[in-house]
Amino acid sequence: MKTMRIGLLAVLALGSLGSQRLQAEVSYFREIRPIIQRNCQGCHQPAMKYGGLDLTRYESFSAGGNKGPAYKVDAPKESLVLAYLKGERQPRMPLGSPPLADDQIELFRSWIASGAKDDTPPEARESSALDKPPVYHQAPVITALAYSPDGSQLAVSGYREVLLHRADGSALVARLVGLSDRIQSLEFSNDGKTLVAAGGTPARFGEIQLWDVASHKLKHSVTLTDETLFGASLSPDGSRVAVGCADNTVRVVDTAAGKEALKISNHENWVLGTVFGVNGKRLVSVGRDQAAKLTDATSGAFIENINALRGELAAVARHPTRDLILIGGAERIPYLYMMDRPASMKIADDSTLVRKFEMQDGAIFALAFSPDGSRIAVAGASDEVPIYQTETGERVATCKGHRGTYAVVFSPDGAHLSTGGFDGRVRTYEVTSCKSERDFVPVPLEPQLASAR
C-alpha cells in the first residue's frame, strides 16, 4: 500500500514539472478534495446535507455531521470518515457506489495522521459558499434555458444555480443553488413538477439535479463521471433522463430512484447531445465523434448510425410529434433526418436525410423545434439566430443576437423564442418577426469592487 502511494506521488510529481511535490504529506487540495467532489458531495452538500454533513468545504468537513467530527487528528484510526469508507460502520460509504480503492482510503488516513491541514492556495479559494446564492460582478455565460410546460416560468442557468424567472421577466421567483459550477441543460417534466438540471464542474465531476418545482427543493443529486454532463433529455413519460458524458458514454438515470440505470458505450468521443424518440423506446445521441447514433433505450443496444459523418455534432432536437431529428455542429449545417430507415442500410447511405438547411456563419451549438414542429431555430457561433420553416427549409425570420448563443427555446405557445449565451443576457423575440420583446440579465449584479484584481 505504501509503495502504491509513493508511486502515485511520483506520478503526480512527474506530471507537475518544476513543482516541489515529492514530499510525503498528502494534500487536501490536490488529493482529498477531488475524491470527495467525485464521490461524496452529491449527498453531503448544503442542499441535501445527509447525516447533517456538508463535505463541500474544508470547514464543514472538519466540523462533521450528526454523528460528530469526521476525523480525529490525534487518533486517526478512530476517525468516522475512515470507518464509513472501510465499511466498519454501516452503511458503507459512498452509498450505492462501489467502495473507494484501498489506496484512496489510505490517502485519507495519511492526511488525517499528518494533521488534516487545509492547503488550499489562496488563489484557489472559492469566492462563494455553496449554501447561499453566488454574488455576481459580471453576468455568467448562459448555457441552458427551459420554459415550464404552462409557459409561466423560465429556468435560466447561472453559476452554481438555476434561476427561475417569471416568463415575462417580471420577477426572479427562486434561486436553486446546487453543487455544479455549470448547468449545461435544463428541462421540465411534462407535468411541470420536476426540473432536470444537468451539468457539473469542468474536469471535476458531472451531476444531474432533480428539483421539485413547487417547493424549490432538490430531490436528487446524481454525480456521474469526472467531467461535466452534456445534452440531458427527459423521456416523454418523465421516468428517465439521458445525458451525454465525456467518457464517451450515454447514461440513463431513473428519475424516481435517482440512480443510474443504464450506461451505453457506443460513441468514440465525448457525447454532447441526447434525445428520446416519440415513444421513449429509442434514444438518439450525438457527439464529437461526428455520429448521430440510434440506440435501444431499454437495453442500450446500438441500432445504427443515422447520419453520414461530416463534422463534430454539438446539438440534437426531435420533432415534437414525429421521429424526425435535427442535428448540427462544426459543419455549420443543420440536417433533418428520419430516425427510421425505410429500407435496409448500406454503408455511407444517406437516404434518411430529409433536409439540409442553409449553412450558418459559425458552428452550431443549439437547435430547437417549435411546439407544433413547423419551425426550427438554429443558434451557435454566428451572431444571428435564424428561424426556418421545417417543411421547406426556407428562412422565415432572423433574430439578431450576439456571437456565441448556447441555448435556444420556443415558449410552449410557440409565440416567443428565447436565447442565451456568451454575453449572459436572456433575449426573447416574437417568433414571426424576430422583434425583440425582452432582454435582461438573469442574475443580480453587484458593482465590481474597486480593489478587485
Added chain:
Amino acid sequence: MRNRIWVIAVIMIAAPCGAFAADQNVTALSVTPAALVFRSPDEGMRVLVMGTTAEGEQIDLSEAARLDPAESIVKRGADGLLYPVRQGETKVTVTARGAQAQFMVRVGDLTKAPQVSFLRDVEPILNKVGCTSGTCHGSAKGKNGFKLSLRGYDPEFDYEVLLYDMSGRRFNRADPARSLMLAKPTQQVPHGGGLRIELGSRYYNTILKWISAGVPYGDPKVDRVEKLEVLPKEVFMHGPSKAQQVLALAHYSDGSVRDVTREANISSNTPEVADVDPSARVKGERKGEAALLVRYEGKFVAVPVTVLNPNPGFAWNNLPQYNYVDELIDAKLKRLKILPSPAVDDAEFLRRVSLDLIGLPPTPEELRVFITDKTDSPAKRRRMVDRLIARPEFVDHWTLKWGDLLQVSRRYLGDKGMWEFRGWIRDSIAQNKPYDKFVYELLTARGSSYENPAANFFRVTRNAKASMEKTTQLFMGVRLVCTQCHDHPFEKWTQNQYYQMTAFFGSVGLKPGFQSGDEIVYDKREDYDIKHPKTGRVVAAKYLVASIGAPPIPNSPERREALVEWLTSKDNPFFARAIANRLWSYFLGRGIIEPVDDIRASNPPANEALLEALTKDLTDHAFDLRYLMKTIVNSRAYQAGIQTNVWNDDDKVNFSHAVPRRLGAEALMDALALAAGSRPKFPEVPPDTKAEEFPDPHVGKDGFLDVFGRPARESSCECERRSDISLPQALNLVNGRTIGDAVADPKGRVAGLILEGASDRAIVEDLYLAALCRYPTAKEYDTAAAYLKSGESRAAWAQDLLWSLVNSKAFLYNR
C-alpha cells in the same frame, strides 16, 4: 520617431576607479536601449550593458553592473529586471568594471495602465508555456478536443475557441479564479499536459486579470506586435565559454515598447557552437558561427553569433584576390580568423571547372595542352573558362540541370511534349536567354504545348496551388508549402498569403489539344477564383512582398503577366538573389544560403555581402547567367584546394577551402566513358549519346544512373538529386556491368593502347590522364609499370589498372 532615438546607444565617459581591481577594467560602457518607458505596474524591463576592454573586445556586463536611479521611481527586482515604483522621469547611472554610463527611465501614470488584452498579453503566454505547440493543443487535431492554432499564428481563432467552444466552459466570469483555463495549466484539475503555470505566478495573474476584466480581445491595430527588435544586433565572442545576454523588445504601433525576452522563443540553429539558456543568455560552446532565432507573436529576427577561434598566433596569409568574390570572402575569413587554402594547380583546375561547366572531365590531350601552355595562370584559366562556356557540351550540361528543375519527363508530358520542352530549354540556354526573360516566357506561356513548349510548365504542375508552390520555391527560393494549412512557423508568411499568391494562377486552364497527346494552356473565364479554406471566401491576388514598380493587379483572369513582371523585376528581393545563390551552390557545393530553395529570415546567408554583390552583379548584367558563372569560377575561392590548414579545417560554410563533391550520375557515366573510351548503349537514344544529353529519366531507368542518384524529376527540389554514397553504389562500382564492360571494351582505350603497342610508361600515363586528369607520380609510374609486367596478359592487367583508377576517390569526386 522617438523610438528610434531610444535605441541608439549612448557611450559614456570612462571613470577611473580602483574598486573593481579583481576584474579587468573596461575603458567604456555602452547601454542599450538608451531609455526605458514603463506603462504598467507589473512590467519588468532591463538594459544591456556592454563594456569595451583595452584590447577592444566587447564584453557583457549586464548582470554585474550596478544601476543607481537618481530618483527611486524604479527598483531592481530579484530577477535583475527593473520595475516601476511611481510616476516620473529620471537618470540611471550604470557602474561596472571601473566605468560609468547613464540611461533614462520614464514611468507613466501607473493608474492608467493599459487593459490586459488577449492579443497583447494572453496569447504570448499560451505560446510561451507551450499550449499552442505542435505536440499539444497546436497539433492539427488539437489535444483532447481542445485545438489552438499552431504556435498561436491565428489569435482570432484561438480567442474564439477559448471563449465560445463547448459553450464557454473554459473561463468563468462568475468566479474567474475557478476558470478551467487556470485550473488546467496549474493542475488544480488533472491536465494531460502537466503543470504549465504556477499558481500565483506572473502568467497566472495576467490570465486571471484578463478573465476578471471580461476577456477583452484587444485592438489588432494597437495590440499586435509591429516590430520585433533584438539586442544586440550581432553577438561576437572572442572565444568559447563567454556569454552574452540577449534582449527581445516588442514594438507596438502606439509607440510603446515591451521587454518580451522572457516570453519570446529564442533558439540557436547551431547549439554546438552557441547555445542559449532559458534566461536568454547565449553561451559560446566552440568556435564557429550560429544564428539565434528569436520568435515572438509571428515576428522573427535572426541574430548572427560568432565565436572566434581563441588560439593565438593567427596571421593572414594574403593570398591573391582574383575578383570581388575573393575580397568579400577574405573580409569575412579575416574577421573570423580563418585562413583560406590556396588555389589548385592547372590540372586540378581544368578537371574541376570542366566538370562544373560542361559536365565532362578534360581529355588527356586537352590536359597536356593546358598544362604546357606557358601563359600566366589566371589569364590562361579565364581564357579556358570562356572556351568551355562556348562548347556545345555546356548547353547539354545546363539543359540537364534545368530539365531537372522544370521536371522534363515523358511521364507528365508524353514523348513529344517532353522533347519539345527540352528543345525549348536547350534553345534558351544555347542563345543565353536572359534569365528574367526565360522565366517570363515560362510563366506567361499559353496555347498548344507543342507549338509553345514553354507552356509545358503548367502541364507538369496542373493546378493553381502546385504552380504557385513551384514558382515560389524554384524562382524565389521560398517554401510556402506549409502555409497551405497554417502560417509559416519560422517566417512571416501567412496562410492568407498562400492563397493570395495562388490566386495569380487560378485562371490557368488545361484542355486537350488538336494533336494527340497535346494540351492547351488557356485562361479560364469562370471558376478561376481561389477560396480560402477557412472562410470559404474568394481571396484577391496579392504579391507576396511589396516591390518598387510592381504593376497593379488586374481584376480579370489574366493576372499572370502582372505576377511575372513583379517576380522578374530587378527590385524583387528574392528573384535575382535566389538564382545567384543557386548558381553559386552548383560551383561551390553549397549555397551561401543552404538549402538553396529555403530562403527565410531564420536561415541567414553565410556571407550576406557576397550574396548581395553577386545578386547586384547579375541584375547589373541583365540577368546574364553565363556572366555570373564566369565571375564565380574565375575567383580564387572557387579554385581553392581541398587541403585545409589548422585555421580552416573545421570551416564548412565560409568557402575557405574546396569540398570534394561526388560526381553526378550522368557526369560519372560520361567520365567513365571518357576514361575507358567506351560508352554504354541505350535503345531510346542514338549510339554515342552522352548521359548528360539524355532527355529525361526514362532513359536507362533503374540502372547505373538511378543508383547514383539521378533525380526522377518528381519535384523541382534541388534535394531530389542525391549525392550520397551508398552500398549499392559501392557494389556497382566494384562488380557492376557498367564499369566492367567499359574497362574491357574491345574497342576501348585499353584495347587501343595495347593494339598500337604503347609502352608501359605510355599506357600508365594515358590511363592516369584519362581517369584522374593528372600525370602519375614517379612512384605511381613504377608501381603501375611493375604491375603490367607481372601477369601473363598485358591487356587484362592494364584493364585492372584502369578499373582500380576509376574506383578511386580521385575519380569519383570533383575535387
